[in-house]
Amino acid sequence: LRLQRLVLARRPLDRLHVGARRRSGQADIYRVRPDGSGLERLTDDPALDDQGALSPDGHSLAFVSTRGAGVANLWVLDLKTRQARNLTGRTLPAVEGNLKGAFRPSWSPDGRWIAFTSDRHYPFRPHREPAPGWEHPQELSIYIIQADGQGLRRLTMAGVTTGSPKWSPDGRRIVFYELPTEWTFAARIQAQGQVTSQIVSIDVASGARKVHTSGPGLKVSPQYMTADRIAYVVKASPQPAETGLAFTTGDRGAGGSFRNPSWSADGKLVVYQKADFTARPQNQPLYSWDPGMDVRYTEVFPHFSKDGRLAVSEIRNLAATARAQVAVMNSDGSNRKVVYSGGPGAAFFPTWSPDGQWIAVGVGGFFGARDTEPAKLILVRSDGSQQTRELTSGVPNAGFPSFSPDGTRIAYRVWGEQEGKPQYGIRVMTLADGSVKTLTTGMDNFPSWSPAGDLIAFTRRVGGKDDYDYEIFTMLPDGTNLKRLTTAPGNDGHSFWSPDGKYILWSSGRNGFKDESALYDNSFQPFAQIYIMNADGANQRPLTHSRWEDSMPGLVPQAGRR
Numbered sequence: 001l002r003l004q005r006l007v008l009a010r011r012p013l014d015r016l017h018v019g020a021r022r023r024s025g026q027a028d029i030y031r032v033r034p035d036g037s038g039l040e041r042l043t044d045d046p047a048l049d050d051q052g053a054l055s056p057d058g059h060s061l062a063f064v065s066t067r068g069a070g071v072a073n074l075w076v077l078d079l080k081t082r083q084a085r086n087l088t089g090r091t092l093p094a095v096e097g098n099l100k101g102a103f104r105p106s107w108s109p110d111g112r113w114i115a116f117t118s119d120r121h122y123p124f125r126p127h128r129e130p131a132p133g134w135e136h137p138q139e140l141s142i143y144i145i146q147a148d149g150q151g152l153r154r155l156t157m158a159g160v161t162t163g164s165p166k167w168s169p170d171g172r173r174i175v176f177y178e179l180p181t182e183w184t185f186a187a188r189i190q191a192q193g194q195v196t197s198q199i200v201s202i203d204v205a206s207g208a209r210k211v212h213t214s215g216p217g218l219k220v221s222p223q224y225m226t227a228d229r230i231a232y233v234v235k236a237s238p239q240p241a242e243t244g245l246a247f248t249t250g251d252r253g254a255g256g257s258f259r260n261p262s263w264s265a266d267g268k269l270v271v272y273q274k275a276d277f278t279a280r281p282q283n284q285p286l287y288s289w290d291p292g293m294d295v296r297y298t299e300v301f302p303h304f305s306k307d308g309r310l311a312v313s314e315i316r317n318l319a320a321t322a323r324a325q326v327a328v329m330n331s332d333g334s335n336r337k338v339v340y341s342g343g344p345g346a347a348f349f350p351t352w353s354p355d356g357q358w359i360a361v362g363v364g365g366f367f368g369a370r371d372t373e374p375a376k377l378i379l380v381r382s383d384g385s386q387q388t389r390e391l392t393s394g395v396p397n398a399g400f401p402s403f404s405p406d407g408t409r410i411a412y413r414v415w416g417e418q419e420g421k422p423q424y425g426i427r428v429m430t431l432a433d434g435s436v437k438t439l440t441t442g443m444d445n446f447p448s449w450s451p452a453g454d455l456i457a458f459t460r461r462v463g464g465k466d467d468y469d470y471e472i473f474t475m476l477p478d479g480t481n482l483k484r485l486t487t488a489p490g491n492d493g494h495s496f497w498s499p500d501g502k503y504i505l506w507s508s509g510r511n512g513f514k515d516e517s518a519l520y521d522n523s524f525q526p527f528a529q530i531y532i533m534n535a536d537g538a539n540q541r542p543l544t545h546s547r548w549e550d551s552m553p554g555l556v557p558q559a560g561r562r
Contacts, residue, residue, distance in 0.1 A: 026287040027547060029063055034269065043077065043084075046289055048514060048545055053105045053114075060147065062087075062105035062114050066545050070511045070529075072101035074116050076147060087114070087145060091152050094120040097489045099138065099512045104164050108144075108171045113151075115144045115165040115174050117516060121158060124489040124509070125467050127185040130194055131368065134461075134470060134491060135524050136509065138517035139181040142174060144204065155202055163516045166223045168201070175201040175212070175222045175230055179518065188520035192218050192236035197518070199232050199248060212248040219246070220518055221260060225267045233258050235518075245270070260519070277522055282312075283333035289545060301349045302554040304331065310554075311350040311359055311382075314338075326350045326361055328382055331556050340380040342388070345373065349400045350380075354407040357382060360391070362399025362412070370415045375399045377412055377429075391434075396423035402449045402456070404477070408432065411439075411447040411456055411477075426458055428477065439479035445470075446494060450535070451501040453477065457485075459493040472506055474535075485537030490527065494552050497535075505532050505543070505553040514547045525549045 029043040029052040042061055043049040047070075052063040061077040067086070074088040087102075094100030099119040106115045122139035126132065140163045142155040155174065156162040161181045165174045179187065179197035187195045195218040201210050212230055213219055217237040222230050230248040237243055245253025245261065253270075261272040280297045288295040299312040308331045315324040324346035329336040340347055345364035352359055359380045365373025374394035381387040392398040396416040403410055409430050414423045425440035426447050443461035450457065455474045462471050470493045472486045486492040490509035497504055509527040520526050528549045533540040544550040 026289070026545070029061065034264075034271075042079065046545070048072075048547055050547060051104055051515065053107055055107050055147070056109060056111045060111075062107060062116075062147075064103055064105070064514070066511070066514065070542055070545060072103060072512065072514050074102040074105055074114070074145075076114075085149075087147075087149050088116075088118070091145065091149055092118060092120055092143070095123075098123050099136075101512045101514070102143075103140070103513075103516050106165050106167060106174075107147075108167050109169060110171055111147065113144050113146055113171075115142060115155075115167065117141065117163050117165065117176075118143055119513065122181070123467075124469055124491075124512075126469070127182060128466070129180075129182040130186050130191050133185070133368065134468075135185055136490070136513075136527065137181055137184045138513055139184070140516060142176055142202070144174075155204065155207070161518070162200070163518060164221050168224050169227055172205070173201045173203055175199065175224060177220045177222060177232070177518070179218070184517040187218055187235075187518040188523050188526070190522070192521075193238055193240070195236065195518075199230060201230075217242065218518070223261070223263055225263065231261070231263055231267075231270075233261060235259075259521075275521055281333075282329070282336075287546075289543065293543070295544075298552070298554065299327075300552055302552060303349075303351050304554055304557050305352040305356045305382075306354065306557060306559065307356060308557050308559040309352075309356065309382075311339075311352060313346070313348050313350060313361075315346065324348060326359060326380060328359070328384075337384045339382055339384050340378075340386065340388070342386070345375065351401050351403055352382070353379075353403050354405060360401040360403060360410055362401060364394060364397065364399070366397075366399055370397050370399075373397070377401055377410070391429060391431075398427075400446050402447050404428075404449050405451060405453040409477075411449055413445045413447060413458075415443075415445075426456070426479075437479075439475065439477075444473075448495055448497055449477075450474075450497050451499060455535070457495045457497065457504055459495065460484075472504065472537075483537070485533065486540070488540075491525070492531075496553055496555075498555050499557045502535055503532055504535060505530060505555070507531070507549075507551040507553075508542075511542075523549055525551070 027048050029049050032039045047067040049065045065075045077084040102118045117140040119138050126134050127137040140161045142162050142165045145152045162176045162178050165176045177197045178200045183195045196216050197219050199213045199222045218235045220235050222232040234243045244255035259273040261270050263270045284297040286295040301313045303311050311328045313324045314327050326340040326347045327338050347361050347363050350359045350361040364375025375397040376394040377391040377398050379389040396414045396418045398414050401410045401412040411428050425444050428437045445459045447458045457474050459470050460473050470491045472492050472495050475482045488510040492508045495506040507528040508531045513527050530543040530550045530553050
């Protein structure tokens with residue numbers, strides 16, 4: 001298969017920072033002098049290379065890479081020979097069903113040991129705070145390992161997450177941040193002001209702990225300034241004015257938004273990352289791991305008509321979806337036109353009728369709001385006349401429509417209760433008379449009719465009440481012949497058919513996190529990457545390998561390629 005043009009949503013926008021240069025998805029490690037001169041590239045691999053740390057003698061680079069299996073492992077690069085070796089791929093095996101990443105390497109002052117974090121002991125599971133949801137929390141422990149791969153030892157235990165280790169000047173202690181595991185999801189979204197963490201250190205030999213901070217605030221990225229003074233970042237706080245650089249001696253540094261700081265040896269300078277969450281422009285080119293594939297950014301829920309016109313839901317932040325409009329445009333982003341801007345609620349998942357005259361869309365409360373707010377299906381004229389036709393009443397909550405190829409029926413999902421009875425699963429409506437057939441009654445979502453009309457792909461929640469994930473299934477249009485296509489741990493969802501019906505694209509979280517969860521911002525599912533498989537579930541393989549969430553793929557039909 002040669003995918004000539006793919007659009008996908010990638011959030012958030014990440015600018016260049018010292019250490020790793022990200023080319024709209026792919027990243028390599030660089031180093032540069034403090035005055036900005038002497039920029040030198042240290043790694044050169046299509047995989048994600050990130051979180052670099054130079055050894056004290058300057059001869060080696062420890063870094064995180066997804067080379068090989070697509071999982072974040074700790075690697076060491078000899079800067080003279082340019083030979084890299086995987087330090088944790090074999091020495092740190094994960095139990096099947098668990099997360100399996102390694103992050104944030106830090107060299108001991110004598111260069112013999114590397115401290116790092118790993119979530120290998122923690123399973124894929126949904127979060128419970130600040131409210132239950134499907135996204136994965138992350139529990140990290142601190143490990144140390146010799147630079148030659150020997151002597152692996154775990155320093156912190158299960159029950160909390162401990163991250164971003166740094167050594168004391170004498171090499172006897174390691175400092176880190178600590179917070180409850182269940183709050184690692186909130187720490188990476190807009191709720192991070194509710195999260196409290198503390199700065200803690202541990203004696204490497206004895207395991208004796210010392211807590212250096214107290215009180216509210218999400219405190220991360222600690223680093224020893226002297227033996228008795230530790231700097232750190234207040235990433236978020238109940239009082240936003242209190243964010244910025246701080247010290248365990250009680251004094252404060254500069255206020256504001258600082259990420260991934262590193263202080264100079266004399267403590268006089270600090271280099272840090274400044275994030276920019278300005279929305280990308282529609283159709284901005286993104287890095288492609290396949291030289292034959294043109295990858296572009298899109299607003300969320302893209303869907304192409306047969307003649308190559310693109311419909312999207314236009315929002316600026318998935319955490320605030322009180323309103324979202326539907327726009328249509330040419331496949332290259334030109335000739336944009338808003339075709340629905342009514343309300344109340346968000347207009348999600350626009351899908352074209354086969355003749356291109358109408359767009360079906362769900363309007364109302366979705367995601368976290370689906371339990372408390374109504375949502376209905378409507379038809380919208382694609383010519384911008386704002387002409388609409390209601391298909392459902394709003395109760396139960398209905399959304400995520402998909403037209404049958406002949407245009408006579410629409411598949412969609414319902415969620416909630418009606419007249420005191422649970423209403424979940426996939427329904428099919430016949431447009432001529434409004435009759436509805438129930439296909440499934442599980443917690444199913446994102447139905448997608450195959451181009452031939454012989455199958456419906458969808459996402460199903462599997463597992464128990466507190467230990468579940470989502471998987472991709474197919475069934476016949478009458479609800480029979482159910483077949484599960486994905487079985488890997490981690491969420492699989494947002495399935496989409498290729499125009500010829502031979503392949504299914506989707507987002508998968510099976511390879512886990514690429515960094516510590518608490519260090520992300522505005523990123524609900526940073527572990528999601530775009531995958532592709534045959535229509536029968538065979539030959540599953542990734543198309544993207546970025547640090548951020550890649551989701552909602554759409555293949556441009558031949559008629560829309562220019």
